[in-house]
Amino acid sequence: MIKINFFELKNGLKIYYLFNPNSLISFLQVWYHFGSAQEEAEKNGIAHLIEHIFFKGTEEIEETEYSRLIQREGGSCNAFTSEEKICFYETIPTEKLEMIIKMEADRMKNLKITEEKFEKEKKVVMEEFKERIQNQPIVKPLMEVRKDVFGDHPFSRDPAGNIETINNIKFEDVINYYENYFHPKNCTLIIVSSKDFEEAKEIIEKHFGNIEKKGKIPLPIPPLSKPAKEYVEKKIPIKATVFSKTYFLPKKEEFFFPLNLLHNLIGGDEDSILKREIQEEKFYVLQAGTFPFFSNSGTLFLFFSLHLPFIKKYNFLKKIDDLYKNKIKEILNDKKFEELKGRMAFSLLSSLNGSEKIGLYLADCIISRGSPDHFFNDLKNIENLKIEEVFKTLEFLKEAPSCEVLLKGSLWKKI
Structure with missing residues (x-):
């Protein structure tokens, strides 16, 4: 044991x-x-x-x-x-x-x-x-x-x-x-x-045990409650254009698995929604995906797109809106939900192979998430995750404060 x-x-x-x-x-x-x-x-x-x-x-x-x-x-x-x-x-x-x-x-x-x-x-x-x-x-x-x-x-x-x-x-x-x-x-x-x-x-x-060195404890970092700006636009010296939208959420353990599941569904896995759409629109989309970031100060959830603007503008905002309104609810049925849970469980079990992987996972539980109990409870919590919790997190996500960033490549033009 x-x-x-x-x-x-x-x-x-x-x-x-x-x-x-x-x-x-x-x-x-x-x-x-x-x-x-x-x-x-x-x-x-x-x-x-x-x-x-x-x-x-x-x-x-x-x-x-x-x-x-x-x-x-x-x-x-x-x-x-x-x-x-x-x-x-x-x-x-x-x-x-x-x-x-x-x-x-x-x-x-x-x-x-x-x-x-x-x-x-x-x-x-x-x-x-x-x-x-x-x-x-x-x-x-x-x-x-x-x-x-x-x-x-x-x-x-x-x-x-x-x-x-x-x-x-x-x-x-x-x-x-x-x-x-x-x-x-x-x-x-x-x-x-x-x-x-x-x-x-x-x-x-x-x-x-014999180290008597004493010092300070750093001041707590303020929570990541909202972005400083809702929209940022800049020019970049490359041909491609980058678009992102970052949502700010509070630090809550209840978001951890629903957000990871949404990440895998929307933009993390090779067969995720955005990755499949890249294949369909391969002439101008170079890369697109999602990324969840968990810290002691708060949680961020990022959508991003790298595309070629001189061929066609990639309307990423519309796609995100469509994800919220239609796509996720269409695709995330009970069968798909159980499949995604199975993948998360497999990924967790894979992280228990060898001292280094075990140590990194344990550190994530203790340092980033605040308790070693996650090390023992995560597999059970994945198994017990309900699809309603994912949809509840999705609703919370789409209403969360966010910031859109448009980095216009040197060949940018509105089409």
């Missing part, structure tokens, strides 16, 4: 441990509850910069050795920064789990931040921004649209920051942020391993 063991150290560090006897691999995630939405606006990008510096050594580990030590043991490591969190994660043979735990505790407590490292990584982050965002003709306008859609909400800031805000970051800022937000009480460990729990608990207490 699968069991999730939870315990909390005296210094406030929270640990979720899932024993997985069927794998020789352990998967460790270290979640710091601080992201780009909690930065000072003028220092946007500092969380991502600190993520980079975390790989540049401590008093015990040389600057270039962190990743190499893990790779020598047959493991891998990586990290990412989002609006709400920073996550460091490692996959390692179970007999080397203590090595990883020790290394993570070491960099929580003893990260060696020098001005030389700071300046070097600052340049790396700026070059990364130029390559991935500034020099990409479609990405830069999308970042500008983000500000139009979210307005003064902290989600208007991209985790990567921008050239101006990254330039604003000083060496002392990095030191202060590291001391303030990278401490046990602002951190959650999630481990999936074949190591005996009591043995693992002893190892965690040994390496993390």
Whole structure:
């Protein structure tokens, strides 16, 4: 029987441990509850910069050795920064789990931040921004649209920051942020391993229990209640045109499975409504679909279309309206509903194959959705989902605050 063991150290560090006897691999995630939405606006990008510096050594580990030590043991490591969190994660043979735990505790407590490292990584982050965002003709306008859609909400800031805000970051800022937000009480460990729990608990207490570092708990992020604008229109330096419509919904667990089912029905699966219509209108529609985004601050549901305007205007608004009024009710009968539920159940079961997949799913339940109980209840909740709940969510969705975005390609014309 699968069991999730939870315990909390005296210094406030929270640990979720899932024993997985069927794998020789352990998967460790270290979640710091601080992201780009909690930065000072003028220092946007500092969380991502600190993520980079975390790989540049401590008093015990040389600057270039962190990743190499893990790779020598047959493991891998990586990290990412989002609006709400920073996550460091490692996959390692179970007999080397203590090595990883020790290394993570070491960099929580003893990260060696020098001005030389700071300046070097600052340049790396700026070059990364130029390559991935500034020099990409479609990405830069999308970042500008983000500000139009979210307005003064902290989600208007991209985790990567921008050239101006990254330039604003000083060496002392990095030191202060590291001391303030990278401490046990602002951190959650999630481990999936074949190591005996009591043995693992002893190892965690040994390496993390003596960290007395204290800091701040970030202020809560305001809820995503509505967009700053209802309509945004911009020109983009590519030939294709992009249209999207984003709905803002409150954070409610009751939306989770109905929205995922609607996503698969409308635009997520290869045989979804929009994907089939692309095949029928293949001469001018390049891509169309949907995307649900779940966060602690709220829920977004996005419709999008990429099309060739010089052949024919793709009237996406009309299609969305038609979906609400006719298409979904025509297609979503009891048989289709059970088929979509079956696919969701299969996808969930597929995520329980291997320590890494189990760990990612468990983290989604705990970090994004707020409770490890979802890990055990999701399959039953899919089975118990009623078609009426989906239609109720659909009605709520179409009345929710929304923002339409039209990014006009260089060949745009109204037809």
